[in-house]
Amino acid sequence: MFPVDRPRRLRRSGALRRLVAETSLAPDDLIAPLFVGEGLSEPHPIASLPGHVQHTRASLRAEVGALIERGVGGVILFGVPVNKDEVGSGAYDPAGIVQVALRELAEEFGDTTVLMADLCLDEYTSHGHCGVLDARGVVDNDATLELYARAALAQAEAGAALVAPSGMMDGQVGAIRTALDEAGFLDVAIMAYSVKYASALYGPFREAVNVEIAGGGDRRGYQMDYRNRREALREARLDVEEGADIIMVKPAMTYLDVLSDLAAGLDVPLAAYHVSGEYAMIKAAAERGWIDGPAVALEQITAVRRAGADVVLTYFARELAEELAR
Ligand code: PBG
Numbered sequence: 001m002f003p004v005d006r007p008r009r010l011r012r013s014g015a016l017r018r019l020v021a022e023t024s025l026a027p028d029d030l031i032a033p034l035f036v037g038e039g040l041s042e043p044h045p046i047a048s049l050p051g052h053v054q055h056t057r058a059s060l061r062a063e064v065g066a067l068i069e070r071g072v073g074g075v076i077l078f079g080v081p082v083n084k085d086e087v088g089s090g091a092y093d094p095a096g097i098v099q100v101a102l103r104e105l106a107e108e109f110g111d112t113t114v115l116m117a118d119l120c121l122d123e124y125t126s127h128g129h130c131g132v133l134d135a136r137g138v139v140d141n142d143a144t145l146e147l148y149a150r151a152a153l154a155q156a157e158a159g160a161a162l163v164a165p166s167g168m169m170d171g172q173v174g175a176i177r178t179a180l181d182e183a184g185f186l187d188v189a190i191m192a193y194s195v196k197y198a199s200a201l202y203g204p205f206r207e208a209v210n211v212e213i214a215g216g217g218d219r220r221g222y223q224m225d226y227r228n229r230r231e232a233l234r235e236a237r238l239d240v241e242e243g244a245d246i247i248m249v250k251p252a253m254t255y256l257d258v259l260s261d262l263a264a265g266l267d268v269p270l271a272a273y274h275v276s277g278e279y280a281m282i283k284a285a286a287e288r289g290w291i292d293g294p295a296v297a298l299e300q301i302t303a304v305r306r307a308g309a310d311v312v313l314t315y316f317a318r319e320l321a322e323e324l325a326r
Pocket of ligand 1: 121122123166167203206219274277
């Protein structure tokens with residue numbers, strides 16, 4: 001018999017496979033996105049994200065406690081305000097829902113978890129765009145930067161360890177870093193949504209935060225074009241130069257090539273956001289019995305790590321942490 005190379009030798013038992021596995025996944029690699037609603041008397045289920053709710057301040061504190069107990073690495077907050085306006089003032093008002101929630105979480109949990117806040121205007125603007133509009137109805141990049149700087153300060157003052165600008169305005173990381181430094185928040189980190197594609201996979205999220213973009217509009221004027229790969233490195237490098245501590249790619253599964261490029265080309269921690277549509281697709285197919293939901297979730301999130309992400313933002317964070325503990 002001719003000598004055959006036999007890679008299957010190392011697949012013979014679970015113990016062998018575990019020993020030689022190239023990629024690991026642990027709860028502390030995961031960040032849980034959480035929604036907090038203003039003025040709610042009880043948690044409000046989100047139909048498009050089964051298992052998730054708009055939290056009350058109390059149920060949010062309980063959920064964060066449960067996530068810490070399960071070893072989940074961090075949480076990122078999204079606010080659902082009662083009132084929206086042209087300039088999204090709820091994003092930077094010290095009494096805005098996310099700022100109030102952050103203060104309570106910081107007081108209760110301190111640094112036992114990493115408290116993060118999504119930094120954007122879209123949940124707070126009446127027109128649903130990520131920035132303020134100029135006279136022609138177009139998002140005004142530089143006017144928006146001033147408001148992002150105010151939001152960063154409000155979030156840092158409220159106790160965020162990390163702010164995460166997601167609006168894809170040019171110069172947003174530099175504007176936020178400068179504002180934080182000038183106010184003495186030298187230790188507050190920035191996780192930049194640097195490589196955020198204009199994706200159809202954010203649909204369930206927009207239902208979760210009651211965002212409707214005015215006039216059936218979209219975000220293609222500021223989020224990246226999914227036909228582009230090289231441009232990702234350009235966006236990421238700019239953000240590193242402006243002071244980003246962690247670079248994020250979003251969504252995850254359709255951009256593993258991009259993640260892999262950034263892992264090779266950058267020397268900062270990389271995050272990937274497995275977004276609402278990715279979660280909802282798995283949940284919906286599993287509900288019909290067409291796929292094994294937990295197995296597909298584990299496979300996908302592990303693949304995101306394999307492609308180069310150090311941390312993964314995922315709506316499966318709690319479920320996966322529970323499964324990994326078994
Ligand atoms: C903007 C923001 C969005 C998401 C995270 N931050 C929505 C958007 O860009 O339209 C989407 C997250 C998801 O789909 O899970 N504040």
